[in-house]
Every structure is written in C-alpha cells, then in structure tokens.
Amino acid sequence: MTIGTPTDQPSRLAFGGLIDRRLPLRFRFDDLELTGYAGDTLASALIANDVKLVGRSFKYHRPRGILTAGSEEPNALVELRAGPRREPNTRATTIELYDGLAADSQNRWPSLRHDLLAVNQLAAPFLGAGFYYKTFMWPAAFWEKVYEPAIRRAAGLGRAATAADPDPYEKAFAFCDVLVIGGGPAGLAAALAAGRAGARVILCDEDFLAGGRLNAERRGVGDKPAYAWAAEAVAELAAMPDVTLMPRTTVYGVYDGGTYAAIERVGDHLPVPAPHTPRQRNWKIVAKRTVLAAGAIERPIVFGGNDRPGVMLAGAVRTYLNRFAAAPGRRAVVFANNDEAAATTADLAAAGVVVAAVVDTRRDVPAATREAAKAAGALLVAEGRIVEAKGGRRGVRSALIRNRDGRDMHLACDLIAVSGGWSPTIQLTSHLGAKPMWDEARAAQLPGALPPGMAVAGAAAGDFGLGSCLAEGHAAGADAAEALGHDRSSGAAPVADDEPAGLAPYWHVKDSAGKAFVDFQNDVSVSDVALAVRDGFRIAEHLKRYTTLGMATDQGKTGNTAGMAVLAEATARPVAEVGMTTFRPPYVPVAIGAFAGHHRGKAFRPTRLAPSHAWAAERGAVFVETGNWLRAQWYPEAGETDWLESVTREVKGTRERVGVCDVSTLGKIDVQGPDAGTFLDRVYANTFSTLPVGKARYGLMLREDGFVLDDGTTARLGEEHYFMTTTTANAVKVMQHLEYCHQVIWPDLDVQMVSVTEQWAQYAIAGPKARAVVAALLDPSQDVSNEAFPYLAAGPVTVCGGVAGRLYRLSFSGELAYEIGVPARYGDALIRAIMTAGAPHGIVPYGTEALGVMRIEKGHPAGNELNGQTTAHDLGFGKLLSKKKDFIGRFMAARPALTDPGRTTLVGVKPVEPGARLRGGAHFVPRDATVSSENDQGYLTSVAFSPELGHWIGLGFLANGPERYGEVIRAADPLRSADVMVEVCAPCFIDPEGARLRV
Amino acid sequence: MSNITPQTSQNDAMRYSALSILANGLRGNRGWTPAWREPEPKAEYDVVVVGAGHGLATAYYLAKEYGLRNIAVIERSYLGSGNIGRNTTIVRSNYLLPGNVPFYELSMKLWEGLEQDLNYNAMVSQRGVINLFHSDPQRDAYARRGNAMRLHGIDAELLDVEAMRAMAPMLDFDNARFPIKGGLLQRRGGTVRHDAVVWGYGRAADARGVDIVQNCEVTGITVEAGRAVGVETNRGPIRAKKVALAVAGNSSQVAAMAGLRLPIETHVLQAFVTEGIKPFLDHVVTFGAGHFYVSQSDKGGLVFGGDLDGYNSYAQRGNLPVVEDVCEGGMALMPAIGRLRLLRSWGGLMDMSMDGSPIIDRTPVQGLYLNAGWCYGGFKATPASGLCFAHLIARDEPHPVATAYRLDRFASGRVIDEKGMGAQPNLH
Amino acid sequence: MRIRCPYCGERGLEEFTYRGDATVTRPETLDQTAEAAWVDYVYLRDNPAGPHREHWYHGAGCHAWLVVTRDVRTHEILGVELAGGPA
Amino acid sequence: MSETLTARPALAGIALPGRHGTGNGAPGVTLRERTDLGVVAVMARKGQGEALRMAVASAYRATLPDTARYLAGQTVGFVGTGPGQWLAVSASLGGGALAVDLTAKLAGLASVSDQGDGRAVIRIAGPRARDVLAKGLPIDLHPSVFAPGSAATSIISLMGVTLWQVDETPAYDLVVFRSLAVSFWSWLTDSAAEYGYEVVPATN
C-alpha cells in the first residue's frame, strides 16, 4: 500500500480501511479547511490530513497530538460545534465525521500554534505537585482578587456555551435477559450465543461500528477477515427478533438491582439532530444478566517527551492504519514491552510507513517481533528504551534510543508507536464498590468481586488472545441464557488463533531526559509523583488528590496503571500493595442535558392546571406557581397598572359584594368505612367521630414529634364517609401520612381512603351576596337559607340542571361563604355559570393574592405560619388538642418546650404610621432596644395591605405574644433598611366575633 | 475565639511560602519533607480523637488553644477519606436559628484567618453564596433568615431579580418553570479547597506533636467503671484519659461500642463534577425550586450536588434517580450546561440527625465525647467544630457558641430544626 | 435499586418513598412514665450497618407501605412484605 | 340556573386531531382521549374480600383480579391497583352513573369513590406504542411479560399513571390525573413525534 494518493489527504492510504472513499466529507479544524471520508472520526481525518498538533495540555499548555483511537483519549480534546451547541473537551477520537463539521482547538491563546501560556513550562520547577497549597497565602485578600482568577483562567480547558442548549434529550427504559457491554469479538460471541439460545439480548457498543479490535487488526475469524466476520455477526444479531443492537451507546454506570445506565448518541454524528429526534438518549437498562466485554485499554510507557504529538499508542496506530486507512506518520519507531511490537511493525510496513527501529524493553525478544522487524527493515533494539522523544510543537522529529549497554542513538522519526501493555476495561465492575485485584502475571488490574449477575469476558477479563476472547464470550453468553432457563443450543463458538501476548512489565524509563508524563491531560510527570511522595502523599488516593493524577476528563484510563506503578517504585512497594484509586460512574463523561431529558425549561416539573385554568387564561389572569400547580394570582382589569390595585379591587369586591375563587387545588381525601371516625380522631388533634353528618369542622394535624403538620376542614357526608381537605402544599404528604397511620400503626381499623383532589372542581363563593349567587346556581327547591344551611353545613346538592355537586358552608375569607364542588369535567362550565349568576351582584373573581389578604385579615395561619417549626400552642390552637384520646403527636406535643409561654406565638401587627408598609421576614425587637440578636423576639411571617382597614397588617410570631397586645415594637428589617414600628394586636383584624360568617 | 493569631509552625524549616518554593524548585525540589509523620500509635494518650475530619481540627485546637500535648487522631482509612474530603466545599454562615447562627459565624471567621494560622493555602475563596428564591413566601423566608443574620452582625443582602441577572447572567431568567425572583446573598460565603483543609490541619497538628495514625480502625471502646479509658483498634488497644468521637457516618456504629443509641441515621449524599471549563460561574448558587447547588472549582469543573438519596446507606455511593433529579435542577437553572459533561459522581456517608443539626456533647459514658450529626453541612463547620469540641474535651463544658448542640434536646423538644421537617432525617 | 413490591412486582427506586426504621413501635401508653419509650420511638435509631428493616411507601404504585429488609452496606434487598399484612 | 353544565374534556384545545411528527405515512401510533369511560375507585372493607368478589361477580359478571390486571366484565371491568383496591371502568356507565351503581351494589362490602373526573384516559395504539412508552414508563412491556389484560400503576415523566394493555396492536389505555393531562400530553407527543403520530378526536 502507498500513502497519500488523494492530494488533499496526504496521509490517507490508497486502499483498505472501513471508510467510504466515495463519500468525501468537508470539515474545518481551526483555520484549516479539510476533507475526510464517511467512516472517519475527526481524529482519523486529521491524521489523514497530516495534522499532528491538536491540543494543549491543562497546566503547562504543552502541545499535544492524538494518543489513542477511543474514548480514553486524554490529549486530542476540541471544542466541537459553535454557539449554543459548543461542546468543550470533546475527544477527536470519538467524533464521527459529518459534512460541515467544525472544531476548534482549546486551552490556548491566541492560537494553537502560538500559545502564550506555554511559558508555564518554563516555570515548571515551581509549579510541581501541590505548589499552590504552599503559596499565595499573602496577602490574604489577594487570593480572590489576583491569584485565583489567574489560576482559573489558565486552567479549565474548553469553553462552555453561554446560551441554552437548543437540542432535545430523552430518557428511556429497556429490559432484557442479557445485556452485553461491548461489541468486540467477546461481546459479539456472547450476544450470538445468548440470542441463539432465545434470550432477550441488548448489545451496546460505544463505537458507531461494532467489532472492537476486529476492525482494527489484520486478523481472521474462521475463514474470514476479522472485520467481515464482525459485520456478519452483526447482521445475524440484527435479524433476531429479541436482540436489540445499540451502536453509539456507552454503558456508563452500574447501579443497584441490575440497573445499567447507558448513553446513546442518537444525533451526534449529524450536524444537528434529525427533526423530532433527540441529540442523545439516556437509557436505564434493567438486565437479569450482564456480560461485560468492554475490551482493554492500551497504556503507554513513560519516557521523556512522551507527550509530544507523534507519540501514539501502538494499538491506535494499527487502528488508524487498518480501520481508517490513515498513516499517523512516515517514519516510525516502535517501542514496546510486549508482543504488540510485531503486529505494529508489520502493519506499518504493510502501509508503506518506514519503521526505523523496534525498541523492545525485554531481554529476550520473541521471534515474531524479530521477524517483523527484519521484514520491515527495522533496527531491532533489544532491552532498549527511548530516553527522549525530541521535536517541537508540530511533533516528534527524532527518538533518543538507549540500548542495554547505555549507548545512545538518535533516530529521525515522526511517529513513536508505544505499548506498555493493556489494562482490562474493568471500570464498570467497580461501580458498586468492589476493588479490582492486581494480577502480577498480566501486570494489570483484573475485576474483583462482580456486581450481581455480571460476567466478564474477553480482554476485559484479562484474556488477550482473539481465540480465547471468542470462546469466552460465547461461553458467557450461553451461560447467561442457560441460567435464565434457555437451553444451551447456541451453536459452536467462532474460532481464531490466539495472537502472542507476552509482556514484561516496564513502566517508565528511569533515565529519561526531559519531562516524562504519567497523566497527559493534567500534566502529571514522574517528578511530580516523586515530589508528592517527598511531601508525604504516599497513599494512592493521596497521590491522586495531590497531583491530580487520573482526575482529568479521561479519569486516568491510559495513565493510572503507570502512575500506581511509579508510586510503587518510589515507595519501594509492590504495585499490588499500592492498589488503585476508586472507579466511579460515569465510565465516560455524559452530557448533563441527557440526565435531564425532557425535564427542562417549562417541562422541568409537570404543571397541574386547575379546572378554571382555561377560563382564567382567557380573562388574562396572572398565574403563580404554587407547588406544581399554576393558580390565578389575580385578574387584572383594563387600566390597572399595579398588582396591588387589582388585588385591592378583588378584596373589596368580595367583601362588599361577592367574589369567586378556584380552591380546587386543596388536597381532598375521601375517608370511608365503619372506623373512619375513629381513624380521624387518631390522626387529628381534635375530635371528628362526634361530628354530625352534614357538618364540617376545622381540624389540626400534628406530626408525631408534636409539631403541627397540616390543617384543613373535614366534612362528614355520611355515617361512614368523611371528606377531608388539606392545604395545597401538603396534600401528597398528608395522604402518605394517613396511609402510614392506617397500614402501619392501626391496620386493624376498617377504613379506606383515596385522594379525590382531582375529582372535584371546587369554588369558594364569598361575600354578602354569596347566598344569592349560590341559590341561583342550585337547582330549585334546595334551601340555602341560614337556617336550612348554617355555617359549617355540608352536603350534596344538584347544580345547574342536575349535576350532582356538593355544597359546604366554609369561609376562609371571613365573609358569608360557600364552597361549591362539581365533578371536575364541569369545572370550566361551572366557573362560567358562577360568573353569569353573579353578574347581577357584581361578582369578582379573585386570585391567590386576594385570598391571602383576606386570610391574613382574619388571622388564619397558612404556609408561612405552618412552617414545620410551630406548635399548636404557637398558633393559638392549644385548646384544640384533645385531652380525651390518643392522637398522633399528643405525647410529644405536651413536652414543656413545646408549650413554653416564652415561645413565640401568633400575633397580629399593624404599623404605627398608618402609611408604612410591612415586609415579611422582618424580626421583632422591643421598641427601644438595639437591633441585635439578644433582642430578637420573633418575626413577621405574612403581610398584606388591608383594603378595609386602609393600611398594612401582618401576622407574626412574638415571644409572650398574647400578653403584649397594644405594645409598640420594632419590625426590624436591616436587610432592606426598612424598619417599621408596629403595634401588637390579636391576629384577627376583621370581624373577630365572626358575625359575618353566620348571617 | 479572638486570640487566634497567625502562628509560626514549630517546624520552621518547612514553612511554606513563595520563597520556599523558589528555593526548592531551584534545587530540584529535593528538599521537601513529609507534611506529617506516620507514627506508630503509642500505648496511651491524654486524648484519643477518633476520625480524621473534624477530628484533625479538634486535635489541632486541643494542642494550640488548650495546651494539650499528648494527643492522637485515629483514622481507619487515609487522612481525608471521610466527608471532609468528598464534599462540595461550600462555606457560609447564612443560618436561621439562634442555636446555629453564632456557631457558624465563628467558623466563618476562623476560615478567614485559617491559611495564615495553618501556613497552608486552603484556597479560602469568599466568592459569595447565593440562595435563589422563586416565590413570595420563599422570599419572606429568606428575608427572615437574612435579617436573623444581620441581627447577629453577619453580612446578608437580598437581591432582586435584576441584581441577580447582573451577577449570574447564565441563569434561566426567561423560560423557567419556576421563575427566579431574587436571591439571598452572603458575600463572605464561598468555597474552601476540601483536601487542603485536611492536609493543612494535618500538617499543623502534626507540627504541634499530634500523632496522626492512618489505617487504624477503632473496633471497640474500653469502658471501665462507667468511664471510657481507651479504644480497641485493628492495630491494638490504645489507652486514653479521654476519648472523643468525630466519626461522621459511623457515629451510630462507634457509639454503639459504648452502648449508646443516637438520634442519627446514616444516609448517602452524592456529589458531581463536570469536565473542566474556562471561568463560567463566579459564585456559589443554590436553586430554590429543586435540589441543585453549584460552584466552579479552581480547576474548572462545576462542582454540584443536590438532595440525599433518601434511604439509609453505608455504601458511599448512590443511585440514578438522584443523579437525574440533580441534573434536572441544573438544566432548569442553567440551560447552557446541557452539553457540559458530568465527569464523576461520588457519595459520602451523612450523619443525619433527627433535627438536621449537629451534636457536640458529653455522653452518658464519662470521658467519652461526641461530635456528630453534621448532616450535609459540616464542612463549613470544621474550624468551629474542632475548636468547640476541643473546648468541651479540655474544659468539660460546652463552648459558649455551641451550647445548643446537646443530646438531650431531642427528649426535651428544644430541637434546632432549620427546615421544619421534624424527626425524619432524610428530609432535612 | 429495585424493590419487589408484593403487589406490583419489581419496580425501580423512583416509584418509592423512604421513611426509615421499621423496628420501632409506637408506645401504647400516654403515661408520663412512658417518656423514654416515646423519645426512643420518635428519635433514637439503631442505624445498623448491615441488614435493616425499614418502611418504604409505594406511592407511585399501589400505595402500600412495605417493610423491606435491606443490607445497607450493599443495598441488597433481602425481603419485602406488606406492612399491614395481607389485605 | 337550569341550563346544564357541559363537560370539558381534559385535553380540550390541546389534543389537536391530525397527523403530526416525523413523516406523513402511516403513523407510528395513534392517540385518542377517551372521554367515554366511567372510572371509580373500589376499596374492599376489612374482611369483606370474598363477599365483595361474589357481589361483583353477580352484579357485573366480572372477576376482581388479585393482582395488577384488567379483567373485563359484562359492562364493567376491574383493574387491580393495589391490595384490596381496584379501578372499576365502564364505557357504558359514564359520568357519575358507575359510581352510583357501584355504591348501591357494593354497600357494606367496599368503599366507592368516583374518579371519573379526576382522571383523563388516553388510548395509545400502533406499532411503535411500546417505543413511545419506553421513553417514560419504567415497566417492561415486552409481549412475553405484559400482554392484553396486563395492568400496572406506575410513573411516567414524574406523573402517576395506571395503564392496561387493550389488545395486541398493541393498544394501551393510560389513566392520568386530570390536572396533569396537559403536561402528560406534552411528554407523550414529544415522545411519539419521532415515529409520527395521529391524534384521533376524543370519543364520547
């Protein structure tokens, strides 16, 4: 093969590879306009175009090239796309090329080639591990103002977008018998075996092309080229009805109960996602069995200048040559401690790349390597090492090689293909907490205890031969299917030879010249490890944190093993004893948008719409979020400019004539059964079993610790039927609490309960004209006179021509008031009917603000007062606590601390200056005392402008409150510089006798 | 504590400074010595502090402020392996209730002088902590809190939505399900580099003669005649005149060794970091309509977290529902982070107390002291917790700012329940 | 985490709400002598590091309160029953 | 007032009939609001399980399922929603009629509570119905585990749902809370758009 026929892709091989030369794709990298082919990644296309410098490192801004061909890439990170779609830190090695792709280099200024911060390299001796912990302490104020901003600007790699991500994301669930993670030889064999046995199989591979190393090596399976066998296996799997192939899908996390998280890149290979499809889909896969066949990640040998562009992992070199038909160099040196050297040399030579030398760290270089070197015309350096990769910004220009006698030779080259062996991809085996185990023979961490249901096969299990990967994968797939009750009729395992995989551990070249990097992205060098050890950071986890080894976007996939080995050496311990830092999800970084899925923007949380919503929207109501509900806050009328104006009008209209408010959002619970009364007696502090049918009563619920949980009115609709209401905010909590009380504490009670919040559209009709309006709505011959239907009456009615509804004579506003309920489907019609019936009486609709004003005027506690910190005593409800029966919270509520008269209790306040405005959250301080914590005697919870009184009023909690009516105190509000002198009074401001309710 | 002044570490040779870095750098960085020793545990100490989080600060102040000399900190794993090394680094004193406010403010003040005190750059970054509110009642609740702070002489500002927009333009002001209406800002709040706090206290305590014993697990508490006289460990017994527990997440387990039952459950809290990016967010921001809070680390990652997983756990890892919930909050707050990638997630064991507030107290066993129940908020407390616990141990009476953190408050009902959730630890 | 609800079958964590220790029982007496028992019930927990009997609510499913036995070190579920016993 | 109130479907003005989403050929699913169904919660009284079962059998020729299943009767079907709890559903007894009927026939044996207005029912049918639901429903709908008659109560996109499979099309009836119907619809149509969907006018 020859390099470089198409002039625009000088390093593209003329033949071969799994790219489609008929489909050229244009793309841009910085200021270079380039062409690649379908089937390329950005990395392979850059290689084909001879682009070597692709990024800058984190700390020293050193020039970096492409190291790998997979998601483990630490160096070749780019900003992909632009504007709100800009994706920083995207690995060029995983970006599927598409027409029009645009990528920019990052972490450099002003340009990739001329990066001024590269001067950091000069200061490297002073910027070693943990240097910032030792300095920048003086003067103290300089940290935020000077040092920190400088450090932050220099660090941080790419730039995030600044506008909302325009692409959609989805979440999805999947279930299977056998989940196969990885579609290399082991995974394909596993999926085939399980699928043929009839199991439901999901096969995920993060690559867009299944096959793993089969696509990267010139090998065979059976009588076919390996890549062709892979394609056939995929075709066979695709034809099985219960097998799901998920390409472009990385399994990134293992969670409890056989739950696997996987990210599918649905539209990332397109300029923008197709219409109606997400950019990415975040899968939760529940699997009965799992076969982890994630392969292995090659690791470099650490030597001087090993981070220069042009130093590439040998396996990646073969991937670029064989799969992408792109030559990463013209003149190569191969450097390895294992048998990979042979195939790498042979593949390079076959592609027309000159192999200047094969440097093998081992004393006994096996025949295969010798022969490959010989065939390639390469110098073989046994027991040799590369002491330094020399070169410049644009990459390696030569290798300084030292042989076993210490003699140096300088060989020109633009590519160093390096292999330090392989680390099985075992991250997922550790996500539930198991520690990996060091295997001396393979010089690698192998899986320790496995997550329940998981088996590991192929290179991930430390079996590096192709033949055994296939066999093991097949067996794992068949075993999994069999364990789930399928018969083992999986056919024969595919066969192939095991390639030689001999290795002698060799981690770093001790006599390296120049900086030798262990962690490329975070610029952690061997000398940093040494310094950390000197500073006392000898435990693996300490080394990691002190040097940031393995903390970069690649999480140490290529560097960690060598890092641990270097640490072991520096502390004279075996690698096994040093151990390994903890693997944590996600296996590859995952877009935050994908975790959010549909739940963003307005869909962040579902919105609950009240029955009158459409009508209120038509009227131009202003809505407010109350929990997940959207409620009308007020209904502005033409000419009104200020919310207070609208609200005041609504309150006045209600108090003077009549108003209507949608109160359907209150929690409503049907409590039924022979023991319903007994049950309510136990969950409410006051008594309900004595409530007559056709009546309602205010009820107070405590938590078992004696503090107030919730309040509401409960009506008795029948001997065995109560209708409970809760506050809007606590509806779900109360339902859960009741079910707990019933099922756990008193299972012997014959009581049933169900939420009917949604069933009933309920409107409060309040004001002196309320009766007339209600009477007009009810079908004839239903008497709503005060005598027939007095305050707190409750019962069924028929409304507007036969609709079965309910009527309650309840009042939150303090006026003559009713709540009328109809089945929710009639809610829209009923509000319109109420408006029509009320028109002659001047009815006004009122929203939550006016509702709030009126309840404050009446001194009714609501959310701000029922804040979970208050007791019945604080609210003035001490009398409600029944002494005759046990109820939830009774015992603990009686503790002295909860009834201490010194506690703050509910009071009303009004400003001494009638024009003064009150603000919630002010604290009460005695009139002439200094505003300080020693004098803090309580706080203002709720405030309102009372149209009837013509001034602001407030509710609050004040120490010894009831004894202090008439006293003037300060509502101190230093936060808003708005102290107000207020007079303490009873919390009920209007009609304290309740005369209006009872008319 | 007013008399905390910068103090030269005993080990002057190893004083850290720009100069020492320069000098060492020129000499090939060969002159550095370990930040702390690795001593074998002695047979007996005056005080054995168990747990190397708050325990390190406790030992440091015992030595520095209370003049004790014969102290060990016993840690079952590596220094900083507990929550002190896995939290989201937020420090603030924007508390509401009188039991808490002065304590956390003392801590804030100690942070402000910490680096000079310890001669260690812990990157105390007072970049401002903002709690967003999204409704009028929430605004009132924050106003109540802000005023409580101001009454205690603590800085607090109530920002309206325009001020918020100016400070943090990347937040969603235009298409939010729960619109941002403003925020409570404490400018002195911010972040402190978690690991540096461990190492700084460790180094400074060591310099004052404290023995720091790593990889040493306490397996029993020796009680003789109703008095704690030492601990059993996997490296043998250690006698002690006083035993002090600061073993967050394991408090129930270790206290049970002395027959005690605590008002505590152990829960998991997860945290997350994204890939590094250029400066994006200058403050610490807490979303008020969901569980999400975030800051940007000096390395560039957005460090964020949210709610507890919600079930008892000693597994130090969590599950997906919370990851999703937190990221939903993140997207709701900052829709530009959709394409930023979550790099790593982890968990810590939260010592969740029944009212969400800590315990620093003597126990019914004489000579046994307890520091526990820090929930998800004890990192910011590290200096004050150490100081107050040291005070309690040395003087046998509570430090004046920590008098509310008593064990008997649960029985009496004088709970310190900032959230009003009652005796339900996973809701605090 | 997946909990096998006796009624609904195996379901994911997102359907459940946690409450806590299921071994505590509500004292039957309101007598002042029972104070310690009440404090125990409301506030004190064994908080074991191992198998834990605990209450979960299948709020997004059948609304049953469950007693789940779970190893809190590994999250392995050892057993699930309806708290109220068979209906 | 004597003019009767007109019922408003939960998705009035929201579910717009027609072909939406990807493509214009045969839709991946069809969606339809079912406004014809009576839906009533039935909860057994303590110790009355057997008697209730018999009463249901004689009144409705229906069997009360012990598990989460939908079992059709002559005019009324029952869906198991929890221990001792069912939703009775009926296409012929709409409005409040079903609740009235059940209350009368099951007196003393069960507590009955109308839910017909509290819920919106949506029928999803078509070859991609499973794929659409997989985007939110954490339940395995593979035909080997979930078949016609299978039912479940679960959560979709943070919203509670009870569903059962109607036939092998496959078609499913989804019962959601009325106040959430619009949010649910937004999730549903977002999820279905990829496969193309057709909204069929509400049945009544």
Ligand SMILES: Cc1cc2nc3c(=O)[nH]c(=O)nc-3n(C[C@H](O)[C@H](O)[C@H](O)COP(=O)(O)OP(=O)(O)OC[C@H]3O[C@@H](n4cnc5c(N)ncnc54)[C@H](O)[C@@H]3O)c2cc1C
């Ligand atoms: C994800 C996360 C985010 C957080 N975010 C914040 C935040 O932003 N701000 C904030 O203020 N707080 C935060 N916190 C809380 C804070 O980290 C903790 O409250 C605080 O660190 C607790 O300190 P500690 O010393 O009590 O515990 P730890 O630091 O956990 O120390 C306890 C030590 O005791 C050791 N130990 C336990 N048992 C034994 C034994 N038997 N023998 C010997 N040693 C033992 C442990 O190994 C551990 O090292 C967060 C916590 C987490 C997990």
Ligand SMILES: NC(=O)c1ccc[n+]([C@@H]2O[C@H](COP(=O)([O-])OP(=O)(O)OC[C@H]3O[C@@H](n4cnc5c(N)ncnc54)[C@H](O)[C@@H]3O)[C@@H](O)[C@H]2O)c1
């Ligand atoms: N000679 C040697 O020393 C040596 C060493 C290692 C590997 N190999 C060769 O490599 C091959 C190993 O086969 P294999 O099947 O074990 O591995 P493989 O590397 O061929 O395939 C692994 C596949 O898993 C995918 N993957 C990894 N993590 C994933 C995740 N979390 N989610 C989804 N997909 C993921 C990868 O994209 C890849 O396609 C064999 O051909 C073997 O001969 C040889």
Ligand SMILES: Cc1cc2nc3c(=O)[nH]c(=O)nc-3n(C[C@H](O)[C@H](O)[C@H](O)COP(=O)(O)O)c2cc1C
């Ligand atoms: C404030 C903070 C920032 C972190 N930043 C990173 C980071 O940039 N990269 C990384 O890999 N981990 C980061 N981590 C997570 C740690 O790697 C580690 O997961 C965490 O300290 C818990 O320890 P463990 O995972 O070893 O149990 C960070 C942790 C914290 C507390």
Ligand SMILES: [Zn+2]
């Ligand atoms: Zn269930």
